[in-house]
Amino acid sequence: MKIAIGADHGGYSLKEVLKKHLLERGFDVEDFGTFDTQSCHYPVYAEKVARAVAAKEAELGVLVCGTGIGMSIAANKVKGIRAAAVSDCFTAQATREHNDSNILCLGERTVGPGLAMRIVDTWLDASFLGGRHQTRVDMISALEK
Ligand code: RB5
16 A cells, blocks of 8 residues: 655654555655655645645645644645544544544644654544445535535
């Protein structure tokens, strides 16, 4: 499975930790930057990852900024994207099972690397439950029209 990953300067260090972790788990990772801690604009990287996921060039995406919130707001502007800003494992599992989220957003300033890796693992290891949740996801998609 291919995972698109991206960050701004506020999430660069955690992105590097997560990229290494995902590669060690055997995922194919495409890194859309940023590639250092120089100040930059998070919507640039949110768009790159969101467009890759929306175009099915990657199955899922992971975005990191200071809080995960700016990335999620920006990524959710792209049609077909369901990005969730998450800071605990319960929510990580629920947003895959119920919302079929296709991008996980994390905050380097809000979660440490150990918890972030656990959140990513929980999210990746969970599956969409479909059924009544599919109906609701379809209702979300209808909002895009
Ligand atoms: C950058 O200072 C910060 O605003 C950004 O990383 C993110 O937290 C936005 O939501």
